[in-house]
Amino acid sequence: MNKSRKAGDKSKKPTKKQKVYPSRPVRLLRSFSFLLLIVLIGLTILLVHYKNVFNTVGGTTKPSMPISSSSTTAPTTTTSTAPINPNGPFAVGLSVMNFTENRLIYPPHTSTGNPEPRVIVTYIRYPAVGSPGAGDNQGAKPEHIKGGYPLVVFAPGYDLVPNDYAHLLRTWARAGYVVAGVVFPLTNPNTPGGPYENDIVNQPYDISFVIQSLLKINSTPSNLLYNLINPSEIAVAGHSDGAETAMAITYDTCCSDSLIKAAIIMSGQELNLGSGSYYVPSPVPLLAVQGMEDEINPPVFTNQLYQEDPGTKYLLELLNAGHYSPYTTQTQAESVVGQVTTDFLNAYLKQQTAQISEMATAGEVPNVASFTQSS
Numbered sequence: 001m002n003k004s005r006k007a008g009d010k011s012k013k014p015t016k017k018q019k020v021y022p023s024r025p026v027r028l029l030r031s032f033s034f035l036l037l038i039v040l041i042g043l044t045i046l047l048v049h050y051k052n053v054f055n056t057v058g059g060t061t062k063p064s065m066p067i068s069s070s071s072t073t074a075p076t077t078t079t080s081t082a083p084i085n086p087n088g089p090f091a092v093g094l095s096v097m098n099f100t101e102n103r104l105i106y107p108p109h110t111s112t113g114n115p116e117p118r119v120i121v122t123y124i125r126y127p128a129v130g131s132p133g134a135g136d137n138q139g140a141k142p143e144h145i146k147g148g149y150p151l152v153v154f155a156p157g158y159d160l161v162p163n164d165y166a167h168l169l170r171t172w173a174r175a176g177y178v179v180a181g182v183v184f185p186l187t188n189p190n191t192p193g194g195p196y197e198n199d200i201v202n203q204p205y206d207i208s209f210v211i212q213s214l215l216k217i218n219s220t221p222s223n224l225l226y227n228l229i230n231p232s233e234i235a236v237a238g239h240s241d242g243a244e245t246a247m248a249i250t251y252d253t254c255c256s257d258s259l260i261k262a263a264i265i266m267s268g269q270e271l272n273l274g275s276g277s278y279y280v281p282s283p284v285p286l287l288a289v290q291g292m293e294d295e296i297n298p299p300v301f302t303n304q305l306y307q308e309d310p311g312t313k314y315l316l317e318l319l320n321a322g323h324y325s326p327y328t329t330q331t332q333a334e335s336v337v338g339q340v341t342t343d344f345l346n347a348y349l350k351q352q353t354a355q356i357s358e359m360a361t362a363g364e365v366p367n368v369a370s371f372t373q374s375s
């Protein structure tokens with residue numbers, strides 16, 4: 001007999017659900033995705049590690065903390081440079097130039113026995129690139145500054161040349177000046193036929209010619225000294241006959257040069273080299289230097305020019321010094337001359353007025369030097 005099922009009963013026993021397995025390609029794709037995830041996690045861990053390493057030892061990543069001054073990491077380089085002190089000290093370069101005038105020299109003071117052009121050999125010392133040293137560096141690269149350096153043209157004494165004063169001239173160049181030492185063609189020790197002192201009457205014109213020649217090369221881009229000179233700041237200095245030359249070109253109406261802004265007269269005097277007279281209107285500042293034991297140019301001559309100069313003036317007296325050694329030999333007196341003359345140039349060419357009091361201090365040395373300034 002057939003028995004009927006209770007309500008809700010299934011008409012037959014349900015069959016067990018069959019498990020469906022993915023195909024082989026699908027299984028491979030899932031395995032690859034899992035492996036890729038593992039690799040990415042590993043790479044992330046490595047990147048975090050190396051980032052910390054870079055932050056520790058100075059890699060290219062910006063440090064998370066400042067590096068101390070004792071770090072071995074190379075400092076960051078910049079394109080800016082420290083400003084140059086116009087007072088130095090500088091290395092000293094040297095250039096030797098010949099400037100040929102239109103005037104002639106005649107026998108017996110020519111090498112050929114015939115008239116020859118008047119050639120002015122000029123030793124030019126200037127601030128150069130490099131560390132300051134004791135000597136000159138011929139042809140060294142100039143150390144340029146904005147506006148250029150003041151120019152000092154130096155006239156040596158009779159039978160002398162600029163290199164006899166090399167230490168003093170180098171002192172000025174090291175302090176930030178272009179210094180042109182002139183070899184006068186007929187009063188230097190190598191003059192054919194011997195030095196001829198009467199040619200001093202031509203020397204003020206030689207100085208003016210050298211100044212003009214230097215300003216010309218200062219405007220010549222191909223020249224080593226291009227743009228090195230400040231043409232509005234020019235002084236002359238001289239010793240003995242060279243001092244008399246410097247006096248004439250600065251203060252004598254016969255041959256004064258208006259480009260000159262200051263003068264250093266060392267063991268000199270007022271000579272009448274032409275039809276003019278001393279002093280020009282509004283004379284420029286004067287520093288007179290005199291050895292009190294000088295028998296070649298006695299102190300009376302320097303005292304005269306100092307007293308007669310109506311302008312701004314200073315007098316440095318070297319108490320136990322003669323005619324040559326305070327300018328040509330490295331003595332205590334020469335050291336005082338170097339410091340006082342540099343202070344004077346700084347005051348009146350570089351407009352560093354504080355150097356006036358420095359000049360007075362440097363010029364007062366017991367048993368060596370005494371300094372006087374106009375009221």
